[in-house]
Amino acid sequence: MTDSSTMSFPVTTIASIGAHEGQTVTLRGWLYNLRESGKLLFPIFRDGTGTIQGIVPKAAVTPETFDTVRNLTQESSVIVTGKVRADKRAPSGYELDVEKVEVIQRVPEEAPFPISLKEHGTDFLMEHRHLWIRTPRQSAILRIRAEIIKAARDFLDDNGFTLTDPPILTPAACEGTSTLFPVDYFGDEAFLTQSGQLYIESTALALGKVYSFGPTFRAEKSKTRRHLTEFWMVEPEMAYAGLDDLMVLAEEFISFIVDRVLTRRAADMKVIGRDITKLETIKAPFPRLRYDDAVAMLNEAHAKGLIEHPFEYGNDFGSPDETYLSSQFDRPVMVHRYPANVKAFYMEPDPVEPKYALCVDVLAPEGYGEIIGGSQRIASYELLKQRIEEHKLPIEAFQWYLDLRRYGSVPHSGFGMGIERAVAWICGLDHVRETIPFARTLNRMYP
DSSP, X not given: OOOGGGOOOOBOOSTTGGGGTTSEEEEEEEEEEEEXXXXXXXXXEEOSSOEEEEEEEGGGSOHXXXXXXXTOOTTOEEEEEEEEEEOTTSTTXXXXXXXXXXXXXXXXXXXXXXXXXXXXXXXXXXXTHHHHTTSHHHHHHHHHHHXXXXXXXXXXXXXXXXXXXXXXXXXXXXXXXXXXXXXXXXXXXXXXXSOSHHHHHHHHHHHSEEEEEEEEEOOOOOOSTTOOSEEEEEEEEEETOOHHHHHHHHHHHHHHHHHHHHHHOHHHHHHHTOOGGGTTTXXXXXXXXXXXXXXXXXHHHHHTTSSSSXXXXXXXXXXXXXXXXXHTOSSOEEEEOOBGGGSOTTBOBOSSSTXXXXXXXXXXXTTTEEEEEEEEEOOOHHHHHHHHHHTTOOGGGGHHHHHHHHSSOOOEXXXXXXXXXXXXHHHTOSOGGGSSSSOOBTTBOOO
16 A cells, blocks of 8 residues: 555645545645544634635544644644545535645644634734734635725726826825825925825826726724725726716726626635625616705605704715615615715816716615715816815915816816725625725724
C-alpha cells in the first residue's frame, strides 16, 4: 500500500472544491471550529473563500493525525489533505474526509483567539476588527463588496466609460465647506476630497464618458448607521447627457450590480442570511417620483398617522422620510427635481421651471436611504459663476472649473454611488461599519 504522506495532491480552495468530488485534495487555511463526538472529530476549516467541515474518524487515520486535530485551537493555521465527498446536508454541499493535517502555527491555549463563537459586543468586535473579519459572515460581506465593485467597473467599462482618477487632495469643496477635512499642503490649505465629480467633469469633456472610483471623505459629525467619514465612491460622468439619460444609466447600473451578486455570490448571501427574494425584483425601469409628489406622499402619510411629523416643503429629505418613501416600492425609487435652493451649486435648473434642479436621488428599498445622488450640471459660464458667488465659495479656486464652460461647454450629467451604502442594502446589514474592512467613524480610527 502506498504511503499517502509521500504523495502530492492538487491544492484547491473551498470555493472550488466541488470540481474535485471523489478526489483527494489539499487545502491551505485555518481552523474555524472543532467539535468532538466520541471517536469522531468534526473540524471546520476556512481558507478565505469559504468554510468546509472535515470528518476525522479515529479508526481511519493515524493516531498522530487524530491527536493533532483533537489538539488544534481556534485560528491555528493548517494544511489539510483529504477526500472530497458530496453531502447535501453540509452548508457548502461537500465535506472533507481528512487524511492528514500539517500544523503551520498553533495558537496557544494561554493566549487564545480573542473572538470566540459566543456573542461579543459591538465595541469589542470593532476594537478587534482586524480579527473579526476572519469570521464567515464578515468574510462573506467583504467578498460581496468585492463583487459589487467588480460589477460596477465591468458595467461601466463595457458601456464605453473610461476610468480617470481625480486627486485626493483638492483646493476646494464640491458640496460646500462645512464637512471638509483640512490638510496643510506645504503652507497652503488643502482638503481631502468629498467627491471626484468636478475633476471628472473635466475628463468627460475630454473623453466623452468617464468614471472615477476612489476614497472620499466627509467630516460630518454623524452617528447614524448610514454614515462613515471615509468611504468609497464610484462616479460616472457623461458629456452630451441630460437628466433622463442619467436616470436610465442609474437604473441599469443598479440592476446589473444586483443581478451579478445574485448570480455569483449566492453562497455568500446564504452565509449572511440575506432574503434574496427582496433583491430578485430589482429590475429596470425604476419608479420615478418628482420631489413635490414625494412631499405630498409624506404629508398624506402624516395625516393618516403613519409617520410622526409633517414634512416642511423645501427641506431635503431626512432618513425617516427616505425610509417611508422607499417602503412604498419593491425596488429603488428615483426622486427627481428637488427645489434648486436645497441642492448643490453646480446643478442645472429645469428650463421649464427654474426653481427646480435637474437632479435625482435613488432611494434603496428596505429603509437604506439614498444610494445614488446625481444631476445634470450647469452648462452656462455666467450662471455657474453666479451660483459660486451665491454660495460664497472662493471664486479663485474654481477658475479652472469655470474654464470648462468657457471652452466648448455642453450639457453633461453624472452621479455618485457610495459603495458602502450599496453593500449595506444588498447584504441587508444594520450598519455600514460592516461594509468595509476598517471603518472610519466619528469616534473610531483604530485599528
